[in-house]
Amino acid sequence: NAGVTQTPKFQVLKTGQSMTLQCAQDMNHNSMYWYRQDPGMGLRLIYYSASEGTTDKGEVPNGYNVSRLNKREFSLRLESAAPSQTSVYFCASRPTGRSITDTQYFGPGTRLTVL
Amino acid sequence: RKEVEQDPGPFNVPEGATVAFNCTYSNSASQSFFWYRQDCRKEPKLLMSVYSSGNEDGRFTAQLNRASQYISLLIRDSKLSDSATYLCVEDTGRRALTFGSGTRLQVQP
Numbered sequence: 001n002a003g004v005t006q007t008p009k010f011q012v013l014k015t016g017q018s019m020t021l022q023c024a025q026d027m028n029h030n031s032m033y034w035y036r037q038d039p040g041m042g043l044r045l046i047y048y049s050a051s052e053g054t055t056d057k058g059e060v061p062n063g064y065n066v067s068r069l070n071k072r073e074f075s076l077r078l079e080s081a082a083p084s085q086t087s088v089y090f091c092a093s094r095p096t097g098r099s100i101t102d103t104q105y106f107g108p109g110t111r112l113t114v115l
Numbered sequence: 116r117k118e119v120e121q122d123p124g125p126f127n128v129p130e131g132a133t134v135a136f137n138c139t140y141s142n143s144a145s146q147s148f149f150w151y152r153q154d155c156r157k158e159p160k161l162l163m164s165v166y167s168s169g170n171e172d173g174r175f176t177a178q179l180n181r182a183s184q185y186i187s188l189l190i191r192d193s194k195l196s197d198s199a200t201y202l203c204v205e206d207t208g209r210r211a212l213t214f215g216s217g218t219r220l221q222v223q224p
Contacts, residue, residue, distance in 0.1 A: 033211050042202070042216035043159070056210060090158055094212075101166070103149050103204075104212055106158035 002026055004107035006091050012113045013081045021076040021110050023091030031094040032074035033104065034058075034066060036087040043090065049074055081114045088112070118142065119205050119215035127221045132193050136218045138203030139185045148186050149204040150177055153217065159202055163188070193222045 004025045013019060025032065030051045035043040035058075045058030049068040063085060065077045074093075078085060088111050092104040121138045128134045140148070147166045151159040163170055165186055169178040176189040190197055203215040 031211075043214045045211050048211050050210070058211065088156075101147070101164065102206075103161055103164065106160070108158050109156075111156075 004091055004093055004105055006089075006107035006110050008110060009108065010111045012115065013078075014115050015082060017081050018077065018079050019081065020078075021089055021091075021112075022073070023075065023107055024073045025091075025093040025105075025107075026072065027093060027095075027105065028071070029093035029105075030071070030096050032068065033092040033094070034064075034074070034076045035090045035092065036060065036085075037090060037109075038087050046076065046089075078112075081112075083114045086112060086114045118207070118213045119203055121203050121215040121218045123216060124219040125221050126218065127223060128193055129223055130193055130195060132222075133189065133191045134193055134220065135187055135189045136201055136203075136220075137185050137187050138215055138218075139183075140203075140205045140213075141184070142205065142207045143181070143184060145205050145207050147206045148177075148179060149206070149212070150175075150186075150188050151202040151204055151214075153200045153202055155199075159214075162201070190220075193220075195222050195224060198222045 007022045033048040034046040047066040049055045052071045091107040094104045095102045150162045152162045153159040163177045165177045165179045174191045200217040202217045205213045
């Protein structure tokens, strides 16, 4: 089991460029999440998907779009990157979110710099 | 008011010391809580779960005080390898877990 995988690990973009961050999990989890983490700050939820075919906004969705391609994959797209989107992006998955024992498992992160 | 509040630290302790972190939460209906560990520039990893009054795993003890709405993490016999940021996490039953901003621990030789 690879767990949660993310690609790429590092990326540098110019302002206005677009890109897609990829995330996949092999744990058969229903729920998947995208977070960003800025220096000295906590994790902020961008978007999440409670199950295949559904997506919902988190606390900081502006400037991003997501696609839950299938149960395994959840991608995050920046249509027109801005310097304010320089951050570390973490993808996470969770079995169902309906059991008190469920918790989230994180991928290794993508470090994005927008110039 | 933030839903999960933690002292950012840093807590600087010598090897072998006992250190404790507290975390307060705002939703009295929350069922479960977690402590995650995050090393510099790495992903958060689950350290412990807390469902009832507490949980113990080796040198680590997590306790839940529902009356005062806080959870704590106690680390005994600190090791250099315990240096990390510890994230307090609340499951409010909503869309995703709610993460605190973390408490940084530095264990010194």
